[in-house]
Amino acid sequence: MRSSFKDYFYFSRSERKGVIGMSILIILLILFNFFVADFFPQEEKDKSGIKELLTEISQLKDSLDQLEKKKDFVERDYQTEHRNYFDSIAYFSFNPNNLTIEKWMKLGLSKEQAEVIKNYEAKGGEFRTKEDVRKMYSISEEHYLRLASFIQLPDRFENKKLENNSYKNNTAKKKKWKRVVKDINLADSAGLTEVYGIGSYFAGKIVEHREKLGGYLSKKQLLEIWNFSDSMLLKLDSSLVISKIELRKLNVNEVSAEELKKHPYIDWNIANSIVSIREQHGAYQKLEDLKMSVLINDSIFLKIKTYLTVE
Template sequence: MQKWLSSYFNFSKREYNGLLAMVILIVLIRAIPVGYSFFFPEQADPEAERLVINKLILMKSERENAVRQQKLTTPAFQSVLFNFDPNLIDTDDWQRLGLSAKQAGVMARYKKKGGRYFKKEDLQKMYVISPEMYERLIPYISIDLEKEQKLQQPKPEYPAKRYPGQPKFVFIPLNSADTLQLMEVSGVGPAFARRIFNYRQRLGGFYKKEQLLEVYGLDSLKYAEIKDQLSLDDQALIRINLNTALFDDLKNHPYLKYKQVNAIIQFRKQHGNYGNIADLRKVAILSAETIEKLAPYISF
């Protein structure tokens, strides 16, 4: 081989040996990885495989959640801007203005709980109304409090007409009836009878029928069904003397919270007895609304 190459290419022995060494080196370089993998096969790492699988599962879950969230926040109605009063519109109207079904539900629940908007800026307090959405809606907002008050005013009550042979309608005295008597009211079962009775005990009596709406689970529909069957009897409300009352005398009243009861007693200790309702207004933690609701149940 050496003689043939030397005669054909006119190689010297030294050049031949150099060429041979280069060929051997190239073969070794290419053969080393193959040989290494043959004699030292790569070991599988179960922990690494588990982490990779978990990562893929997490990525899939995040994609599904993103799609689900997009469905919840995507308005079901085509967005249309129109003049509206936020105190009067319903869930469908909010969706037409560009809110999703979930966001419109938040607005409806706020209204159902008695939430009101007295000026345009009040709409910014709702976390589902983004600054961008507020800027879009503000030119179309029109709040008419007088109109809202007229709509909320109860319709005048007229005595039910009686026909010959019709039995006389019996009223149940709201402040003195026991649970059995309350169950005689059409629409009041054992559960509502117990709730009305227990709430009356905590309250000290009802001074207006609308207070029934404060009973757990008794909504406006149920109130409309039963109010005409109840009468406010002359039984006096149970009053609490604020100048002699202890913490336990006040803690169960539904219109007072723990901190408010404590504040009433501490104020009396520091400043002396209460003389009238105006003194109660000096207790900083009591709002005007709370004092107004509490007034029929306290004495001095």
């Protein structure tokens, strides 16, 4: 019995080789299915992802086209509404000098736009030609073109009499201006207001900036005053002179960082750097030694050196 049972599980050498070979083949098929099968779905997944991306790009392009059409529609609608608004204004002839905020608003300006103009006048600004009105940034070009024919000012100066008188309101008392020349290094604020084109605001700022600097070297330094424009300097050029005075200088071997930073050309970092180098290396022997600071390049040095001294 034992012998016959054993016969069922006995294999010859060739049969054993066949079983081993078949087992290896089965194992290889299992491994192939386990590893290789993972690659093909990923490839299909990648292709699917690319298709989805292309679809999204196409949808985005369609959305952008729709937005562009809506933008064009909104712009046309805005232009139409804007045009209708300007057409609804009851325009009237006016002189812009000393015109009230209420009348500016009747001419289509908002209260904020009108206040910009009144601030300009409060600082000494005046309208002498239509072009002066055109330069106001609170009035758009389209709005100006509609106002131009109603402005009671010349397009440009045609003669001396026109230059002196045409910009004044016909109902206002005309003020006769004499040509006054003032030295910006010596005049006080009251004296500067005698110059045609300088109001009390800019007169005070000119003096204030001069005191902070230690004296003016050039008229172009007036442009460092907030809202003092190139065109304003050009108009005032013949009425302002600049004398050579002894500038007030700061001694870099004695002054504190707090005092240095008060100068318009020296910020806190530069002031602190100047004092720190002095404390580490001793007194400066010459102004060029200030370049030891990495914060002071050639352009900054040229700007500040006139207002500094080492003795």
